[in-house]
Amino acid sequence: MTSTLPNDNIRNFDDQITNKLISEIIRDRIKNSGKRFSANDNISDFINPGELEILEKEVASRVKDLLKSLVIDVENDHNTQETAERVSKMYLNEVFKGRYHEQPKVTSFPNDKNLDEIYTVGPISVRSACSHHLVPILGECWIGIKPGNKVIGLSKFARVADWVFSRPHIQEEAVMILADEIEKLCEPKGLGIIVKAQHYCMKWRGVKEPNTSMINSVVRGDFRHDLSLKQEFFELVKQQSATNNY
Numbered sequence: 001m002t003s004t005l006p007n008d009n010i011r012n013f014d015d016q017i018t019n020k021l022i023s024e025i026i027r028d029r030i031k032n033s034g035k036r037f038s039a040n041d042n043i044s045d046f047i048n049p050g051e052l053e054i055l056e057k058e059v060a061s062r063v064k065d066l067l068k069s070l071v072i073d074v075e076n077d078h079n080t081q082e083t084a085e086r087v088s089k090m091y092l093n094e095v096f097k098g099r100y101h102e103q104p105k106v107t108s109f110p111n112d113k114n115l116d117e118i119y120t121v122g123p124i125s126v127r128s129a130c131s132h133h134l135v136p137i138l139g140e141c142w143i144g145i146k147p148g149n150k151v152i153g154l155s156k157f158a159r160v161a162d163w164v165f166s167r168p169h170i171q172e173e174a175v176m177i178l179a180d181e182i183e184k185l186c187e188p189k190g191l192g193i194i195v196k197a198q199h200y201c202m203k204w205r206g207v208k209e210p211n212t213s214m215i216n217s218v219v220r221g222d223f224r225h226d227l228s229l230k231q232e233f234f235e236l237v238k239q240q241s242a243t244n245n246y
């Protein structure tokens, strides 16, 4: 592989023989394991300690090239001199941290009291970016649970939602991925998730509709099979969205 990049410190120090970029090394590992690395996949299992810092340098170098291609004078424009480094850090450690960092620790507990009444948590703020334009998707999410064998603390739902949404997404898939993660963590008898979000690719560009939002939902287990339970879930969320700011 003969990539030419101006700054050689973005190459992996442990890989002098092949002289591969760290992104190429990580990509090869994922391919060899047969896994996907789509924009909304978490790839933290394939990043070794210390490699994220090297990746940060590589991404910064690429963003700098992007700015140069946009004919921005990154050498003399004091506003953009460190933009490449800032954008790289922001992508890897903030807005797309759900791709590069492990899931936050969530401890689940046995449902000793056999709780089986449904409850809802929300609104939980969710922040993402569309996979098509990499511009923000900002919204709120409500999660409904009919407990199964395990329970997790209420704040953990917000942590897991933040981790899942902090990736480039399309909203329909984000909701499914969040549902998969919550099912893994607490194995509920029933699960419902509603997301309402505004898409900046509709607000800021394209049709430029400032107030349009998208709502979608997923229901699983008992919420799917039991119509009255499903209705109870949607009713609770309706009350929750009307009673903010206690």
Ligand SMILES: [Zn+2]
Pocket: 130, 131, 132, 133, 134, 135, 201
């Ligand atoms: Zn878009």
